Amino acid sequence: MAEPIVEVRNLRKTYGPKVAVDDVSFAVERGEIFGILGPNGAGKTTTVETLAGLRQADGGTVRVRGVDTQRDPAAVRDVLGVQLQEAALHDKITVSEALNLFAGFYADPADPDELLAMLDLTPHADRRFAKLSGGQKQRLSIALALIGNPEIAILDELTTGLDPQARRTTWELVERVRATGVTILLVTHFMEEAERLCDRLVIIDAGNVVAEGTPQELIDGLEGGRTVVVRFAPQDVERGRRELAVLADRDAEVEGVAPVDGSDTEIAVTGTRRVLFSLVPALAAADLVPDDVRTVTRSLEDVFLAHTGRAYLPGADDAGAPTDTTLITEGARS
Template sequence: MTTAHPVPSVPPSAASSLSARSSQSAVTLPDGAAPAIEVVALRKAYGSTVAVRDVSFAVGQGEIFGILGPNGAGKTTTVECLAGLRQADSGSVRILGLDPQSEPASVRELLGVQLQEAELNERMTVAEALRLYASFYEDPADTAELMDLLDLAPHRDQQFAKLSGGQKQRLSIALALVGNPQVAILDELTTGLDPQARRATWELVERVRDRGVTILLVTHFMDEAERLCDRLVVIDQGVVVAAGSPAELIESVDSTRVLRLRVEPHEEDGVLGVLGGLADVRAVTRAGREIEVTGTRRVLPAVVLALAERDVVPDVRTMTRSLEDVFVHVTGRTYDHTGATGPATTADRSDDDRSETEGAAR
C-alpha cells in the first residue's frame, strides 16, 4: 500500500514562469500555419461569477488543438462563445476570420459542433438523423460516405435509443461533419465510454483530421489530450495556466528521466557500480528486484551502451511524466477521471503511479 503525503505548494516563481511562457505559446501558430481559430482576451461572467477570464489562444489549420481542464474550468463557456451560442462580455473570437456573432450564417457553413449534451429523438435512425442535418446546409457531405468513414453503415437503420455509447459518439461526430466543415469542435467526446470505445473514437478523430478538418478537442481526460493533441491550452478556474505541445509542457515541468532495470542477480552489484559512474546518471537506487536510475534526457542510451560494453543486457522500463504532472505543477491540485478537482498528493512511486513505456533492451 502506498502512503499519501501532502504535496508542497508549487513555487510561485516556477508556476508564474510557465504561465508567462504559456501565454506566448497559446497564441503562436506553428510555422507556416494559417489561423483557423483565434481567441483574444475572451471574458465571460454569469453575474458575479467569472467563468472565462482573458483567455487567448490560436489554432492553426489542420491541427488537433485541445482545451484541457477539470469540470468548471470554463471550457464549455469558451466553446459556446466560439460557436456563437453565447455572447462574450469582452474580447474577440474568430473562426477562419469570421465573427460568430455578426456573421453566424457564414460561420455555420464552416463550423461543425458536437456538444457534450447533444441528444436526438430516440426513434430516429442513424440515416434519418444524417439526412435531417444534411438538409440544413447548402453543400452537405455525402452521408453514405460519412457512415463508411465512421463505421456507422451497419447501423444505418438502427434507432438512436438502441445505439451503444460508442455508436452514439460516432454519430455525434458524423453530425458535426455533415456540413463539410473546415473546423470541428468536439466537446467531451469520450465521456462515459469504456476503454476500447475510447481508443476507437481516438482513431476516428485522427482519421477526420487526416481529411483536412481542423479539430478543437475539449476534454478533461489528460491521456486523451496527450494522445491526440498537437498543441493545447490547460484552463483552470477560467484562466489559461499552461499552453504548448504535450511534449513541451511535460518537458517544462521536469527534464529528468527515470529508468527501471532488471538484470541477473549475480550482475547487480557490478551494474550498480557502473551506473554510478556515468555522467548522465544523477542517482541509482534499488527498488526490490529492480534498479532505479534517475538521470538526464540522455540517460537511456548512456546506460544501455555502458552495460552492453560489459555484456550485460537488461530489461528496461522508462518511467515518464504526464500532463497530470503539468496540472499539479501549475495549480497545486489534481483531478480524477470525472473531472472533479482535489488537493494533489504524492505517493511512494510505484508501477501504478507513473506512466510506463516498456523498452526491451534485450
C-alpha cells in the same frame, strides 16, 4: 503567415460570481487537430460554446475565419460543426433519419451515405437512437457535426464513457475526418487522447491557459530530472541496492534510489537528465546485469504538475455553466 482559422483573445466568461473562463487566448491553424485539454471544470466547454456563438462572452474577442462570432454567429454556422458532450435525440429516430433531418438545415450538405460509410455506421443506418451503443452514438454525433460540410468541427469530450477499444476506434475516426481537410478543435480531459491526436494544444486550468504547444514540445520543455527503473533477478536485488546506494552517494548525477512500490525486484533511480549515463557504467563495473532497464516516460500530466503545482485530477463539470445537450450541430439552430 496565413491568418488563423480560429482566434481567441483574452476570453472571459462568468456565471454570477463564478469565473468559468478568466483569460484564455489561442489560435488554430487550418487543417490541424487543436486540443483544449484540462480537468473537468477548467472552462473548456464554456470556451468552445462561446467560440461557437452559443454563449455571450463577458470580455475578449473570438473570431472564426476572421468573423466575430459574438457579433455575428449566423455568419459562421455553415462552416462550423459542433458535437457537444452528450448526444440527445428522440429515442425512436433512426441513424439515417437523423442524418437526413440535419442535412435539411444546410444549403450544401454532405452526402449522408458517404458519412455513414466513413464513420462505419452503414450497418446501423436503420437502428433507432435508443438502441445504439455508446460508441455508435458518439459516431453519429460526429456525423451530425459534419453533415453541413463544415470547415471546422468542435468535438467536445468525444470519448467520455467509452471503453478503451471504442475510444481508440473513435480516435482513428477523428484522424480520418481530419484527413478530409476538416480543422478539428478537440476538447478533452484525457491526457492520452491529447497526446495521441493533437498537433498542438492548450492546457487550461481554472479558466486560464497554463501551457501551449505541441505535446512533444511541452514534454521536452520540462525542466528537472529523470527516473530510470532497474529490475534485477531476485538473487541480485540486495547487491543491486547496495551498489546503487553507493552510486547515489558519489555521483552528482544521481539524486536518489528507492524501491518501486509493489515490486520486490525493481529499483527506481532518480537524478538529472544524464542519470542514465552514470547508471549504466556503474552496473557494468559491478558486474550486475539487470533483467530490465527502462526510463519512466514523461507525459502531459507532468507538464500539468509543473505548471500548476498539483496532480492532474478530473473534477466536476464546468461549475455554473448551464448546458444544452440537445444541440448537436451549430447549424441546427434557427
